[in-house]
Amino acid sequence: MINTNNVTIQIYNNANARKSMKVHYLRKETDRRKFLQMCSAVLELRAQRIFDQTGKEIIDIDSIQMGGSYFISSGEEFNNYNSNLKNSFAESKQLVQYRISLLGMGSVGKSNLTTRWVNNEFFEDYSLTLLDKYTKRVIVGDQQCQIEISDTCGQEAYTSLRTQWMKDKEGLIFTYAVNSQESFEDIKNTLLLFQQLFEKQEYVPSIVIVGNKIxxxxxxxxxYDEGKQLASQFKALFYETSAKNGSNVNQMFIGLINDIIQQKENARKQQFKKVEEDPQNLKQGWCSLI
Known part of the structure; x- marks a missing residue:
């Protein structure tokens, strides 16, 4: 038995190093058998061997270093490709992609909110959007994020596609214009659609309600109070913005991304809790996710 008090490491699947997880031990003493059982549960493989980044096999887990990266094998030899990936992992492991859709009636300013944030641009003339996509990289906290934004069509003829635009997204921006009662009523209906779509789902996207054109x-x-009350009803973030002068646009996007990150972290902890409670995989208290 060895003393591993709060040791934090990154473990990778030796056969597929893109699959990894950061773990730390909650027990002061962990032997090799329990360590491998932990890795089996977290990486969903039958862990048998441990390698460091150079390909050296770890027999005595007392040699595992705090903050190190280790490759877990189901019995096969060290994958030499992992050595070549070592530097790219260090540079890119924090790059995480999140997908966001903007929803709302036409002319509420969805496109200008997007272009203001992505390119710091604003266009006076209105043009019909069918579906435009934008990408921006941004650092939020200690995480480098690549944000893919879907700017959707708000015309009535395309409202049937709104459920499709909400699926497979980490974040949703429900947008109305503060000078349009019709757009406010429209977003209420879209929020009800969102509620129906995700009411039985384990993972629910982060949502923000935005009153644009202040x-x-x-x-x-x-x-402001009407918008805030609607957000409270649907447990959403709330911002009032101006795409024209940029007011609160960055705060809105960063606030949503922060909420997405927190939601993902909570989902990971919940998932690991389920694994932790399964006696066939782990005994409670061996490790937890960071």
Whole structure:
């Protein structure tokens, strides 16, 4: 038995090094058998052998170093390709892709919210959007994120596609214009559709409700409190923005990404809790996710 008090490491599947997990031990003493059982449960393989990044096999787990990276094998030899990937892992393991859709009626400013955040651009003339995609890399906390944004069509003829645009997304932006009662009512209906779509799902995307065009203050018909109340009803983030002058646009996107990251972290912890409670995989207390 060895003392491994709160040791944190990154473990990789030797056969597929893109599959990895950061773990730490909650027990002070862990032997090789329990360590391999932990790896089996986390990486979903039958762990038998341990290698460091150079390909050296680890027999005595007392030699495992805090903060190190280790490759777990089901019995096969060390995959030499992992050595070539070592540097690219160090550079790219924090790059995570998140997909976001903007939903709302036409002319509420979805495209301009996107172009303001991605390229710091604003276009006065309205043009019909069918489905445009944008990509931006941004660092949020200690995570480098690649954000893929789907700017969807808001015309009535395409409302049947809204459920499709909500699927397979980590974040959704429900947008109305503060000078349009019609757009506010429309977003209420879309939120009900969202609620129906995800009511029985384990993972629910992060959502934010956005009241855009606050630069048109004299034309406002939807108050801040009305928007905030709607957000509270659906447990959503809430921002009022102006794509024209950039007010709160960055705060809105970063706030949503932060919420996505937190949701993902909570989902990972919940998933590991299920594994941890399964006596065939782990005994409670051996390790937990970071």
């Amino acid at each position: 630069d048109l203050g004299s034309e406002r018909v939807i108050s």
